[in-house]
Amino acid sequence: MFDKILIANRGEIACRVIRTARRLGIRTVAVYSDADADAQHVRLADEAFPIGGARPQESYLRGNAIIAVARACGAQAIHPGYGFLSENADFAEAVEAAGIVFIGPKAASMRRMGSKAGAKELMHAAGVPVVPGYTGEDQSPDVLQREADAIGYPLMIKAAHGGGGKGMRIVRESAEFLPNLESCQREAAGAFGRDRVLLERYVERPRHIEIQVFGDSHGNAIHLNERECSAQRRYQKVLEESPSPFLTADLREAMGAAAVLAARAIDYVNAGTVEFIVGQDGGFYFMEINTRLQVEHPVTECVTGLDLVEWQLRVAAGEPLPLAQDAIAQNGHAIEVRLYAEDPDAGFLPGSGRLDRLRLPAPDAHVRIDAGVVEGDTVTIFYDPMIAKLIVHDADRPRALARLRDALAQCEIVGPKSNIEFLERLVRHRVVVDATIDTGYLDRHLDEFMPAAQTDPDLLLAATVARLIAQEREANAQAAGSNDPHSPWAIADGWRLGHGGRRSLAFVHRGERLELHAHGSGGDYRIEHAGATHAIDGARLADQALSLRIDGRGRRFRIVDERVRDEGGQLTAHDGERRLRLEPVAMYRHESVAGAGGGDRVQAPMPGRVVVVKAAAGDAVAMGQELLVIEAMKMELSLKAPRAGTVAQVRAVAGDFVDADAVLVTLEP
Template identity: 55%
Template sequence: MFDKILIANRGEIACRVAATCRRLGIKTVAVYSDADAQAKHVAVCDEAVHIGGAAARDSYLRVDAVIDAARRTGAQAIHPGYGFLSENEAFAAACASAGLVFIGPPVEAIRAMGSKSAAKSLMEHANVPLVPGYHGAEQAPEFLQAQADEIGYPVLLKASAGGGGKGMRVVESAADFKAALASCQREAQSSFGDDRVLLEKYLTRPRHIEIQVFADMHGNCLYLFERDCSVQRRHQKVLEEAPAPGMTEQRRRAMGEAAVAAAQAVGYVGAGTVEFIANQDGSFYFMEMNTRLQVEHPVTEMITGLDLVEWQLRVAAGAPLPLRQEELRLHGHALEARVYAENPDNNFLPSTGTLKYLRTPAAVAFERGAHGSDPAPVRIDAGVREGDTISPFYDPMIAKLIVWGRDRAEALARMRQALAKYRVAGVATNIAFLDRLVASEPFATADLDTGLIERHHDALFPAAQPVPAAALALAAAALLEREQIRQRKQYLDSTDPHSPWHQHNGWRLNGHYERTLQFDQDDTRHDVVLAYLGDHSTLAVAGRTLPFAYRHEQGALQLTLGDTRTQGHVHVDGATYHVFYEGRHWTLQWHDPLAQQAGHEGGEGKLTAPMPGKVIAVLAEKGGKVTKGMPLIVMEAMKMEHTISAPADGEIDEVLYGVGEQVQEGAQLLSLKAAE
């Protein structure tokens, strides 16, 4: 076994690899960019080496810098994690040339599976079923369109060297093909340095089922069952689970054996994932093989009791696989939710900023259980902590939330309970969306396919609901509690502790006292009227006046409102009150009557950047006529493209940014003169 390894990655996967190394007594070396100097993965490793600038191309994608860091620190091997250099054959070859063990498959296997087109040809010869499509080298737009016309629409455009949902477009008609191809090629070039694409027939209502395979250097290869990753947005997975609901033993064996055949066809060694597209009738087709550990590997660990990173390390050190196929057992059901800093209500745009407040459900980090024993019910794999920044340079994942249950129903219940206890302030998150998704009828009943989110859009994206009375009452209670703390301090510091000015119970010499607290949610103002009535108080909120009391207990605000007792949490950031109640997060601004209110200039006719990023295409020019919905500017952030479209008919008054320029969130990109 190795004494020291370098982890050529960041975030939660770097922390996850370090956890196994720590348990095995292996020293770890982290690498970090300018943006990650204080990152969690740097703190959890034994050593750390700075390798360059904030952008991935200036640091984590620099083969020379990573190899040099491993040499300088005396590391014997490099674990690439996933993403970045994990499926880069040049990097694997450079490791070998430097006398370092690459903890992954042989270079030949990466090369064979690195091109989706070449991989399809290999699978065809290995008798692995394939989706109808075109996987050849000819890339002329006219030729590709002719192939798409022959396959029949809808077709799926995919980056040949792609992964992670980047460089993928569904094309519904021949008229849409050329624009979709150009966009797909741009994103593929940006993400993978390779703009080649392939075409596949786009199947309606398919499921995305993948098989975890493992092979060693002694000719052994097996499959560790399956994961269902059907629930996706923008071709990226949102929820994963294992085993796949409705999977029969016969189908599991057929898919597992096909996955093993795919791995053996390329002389595979280490951990890999063979991804299949599956029809509702049980038929399945090879999509691609990811020659690395997957983001969703924890659900496989939870149902098998195995440490897949440990298996990677042992196989890379030359050891045989520790178990045979017939010794593997499924135990229970596991779900994984990817908690992201993003805004689902705004097309899942990434959200950047500081994690000012972060509370999670009671959970363990990675913990290896005995094979077949019950794992911990909740596990969190995270690469950030409270106070860390979600930057525009990398994937905006906050954590992976993984739960285990004795069956799927128990796992679903635990997931909803865990999501309700996840509280984040400082960035937008997808937590409420995940809760709606897990609770939705199609997911709860396992009516799964890759179009689930789009098909049930109205139910998953309901109209904004009014702030509940209890949430407003919790904000009021938090405000009053802060005032009491401040007044107690004044009392203790005072030379006259008996002064009536130190009272904080609303006492008045003659009569009762009422005060109005005002909280803004977006453009809506909510008045909360508090009345001090001697021995008790009332609160007038949402049209009702109710007895009101609160106390702080075990980290939560315990609230009595009328004859109802409930509880919630409030994080106060200046005049912003983040109320967490019944699994929802309400952001309220206290309208302080004593504070100077700053005005703001209206933004009519201005189109602004929805997130920090780079302008990669300007589709309009000054004086040009536009119609509502027409694409005007294409931005790239976190290697995903985002199109800014015209909000109304009009004329371009001014274009303020050009191709290649970096813009900040909220920056005005252009001005539009509305049509008369």
């Protein structure tokens, strides 16, 4: 076994590898960019070395710099994590050439899987089921149209190189083929530098089921059962679970055998994932092999009781697989979701900023947290905006779902916006509960998973009561420390000129200002809102638990109040199923809260780097015309003209780093 390894990654996966290495007595070396000098993986590692600037191209994608650090510090092996250089065959080859062990598959295996077209042909030859399609070299439009018509519709056009959901189009009739082909080729060329495509029969309402495989250098290859990842948005996984509620025992056995066959076809060593698309009739077809550890590997660890990173280390050190196929267990049910700094209300726009508050459930036998940040850390614009992975495990699927709902209810993130509310709605939706979701359901019905437009009145009343009680406690505390603790002026609900004990509160919720007026104190109130008056009786707040009667109905809520003062912070009320997050503001604050920008300005929706400027002062532009492109969180955002007009100013050039809400283009009035 190794004495010291270097982790060529950052964030959650780097912290994850460090935990296993430490348990095995292996020293760890971290590398970090300028933006990550204070990151958790740097603090957890035994040693850490800088490798360049904030952008991945300046740091985590600099293979030569990473290898130089490994050689200088005496690391015997490099773990690539996932993303960055993890599936880069040239890097794996360079690591081995430097006399260092690459903790992953051989470069030759990666290259065989680097092209979707080549991989599909290889798997077909090996006897692994593949989707009917065309993978030929002739990419002329006439040939592709003829092949598409022969395959039949619906079909999918896919970029032959790359991934991440880019360069993919679904075509449902022959007349739509050529326009979609041209669009797909442009996107593929821009994202991957090559515009070759392949054609596949599109499986309607498919399930996405993947098999975890492992191979060693002694000729052994096994699978560790499946994970289902059918809950997806724009081809990105949202919820992963094991075992799949869709598979029968026979189908599980057949898919496992096919996955092992696929691994053997490329002489696979170490951890990998064979991904299949599965039709409603149970027919399954090879998609690709991810030649690395997957983000969702914890669900496999939970149901098998194994540490996959430990297996990676042992296999890379030359040991045989620790277990044979018949010794792989499958106990209970595990589910994983990912907490992201993103704004579902704004099309899941990635976010960034300081985590002023990060509260996650305490890990125990049923709840696992894999995170790369802690409260006070910053989610930067340069990398994936994942905050943490939340994994639950229990005896069966209904109990695991119940654990997940409870764990999500305990999560609080203050700072960047997050997807917690979206996930809470997801895990209660009937297609998830009934296990009938397919890979396209979220994209077809996204509105079903978004918060209701109207504010829930009980949640709003609960939040208001919690703030009233907090005001009273603060007033009592201040009075107790004053020279006149019994002064009537120290009472929060005391009589004032013009009204008798009337208190007004204002909140902002999704850009809307909400005002409420209350009479009473000590847990008994009359609250006016939107033309109605509600009776609140017996309110008690202790340890974030609020119990009260609303118009005679007993209710209980969880309250998280970031400040007890009249303005600032965040106030959240949760009823066990839904949450309401409010920004308390002063009654006298009436400026617009609906977001920056206007008809004459184009602003940066988030911090980022300007990569393309397509307009200049004096240009006439049409509404919706692309003016700039900024890059942030590993994605590009197109900024378009809010109306037709003439450009007055362009305030950024390619290469500039800009802050959120920065005005980049103005139009003439």
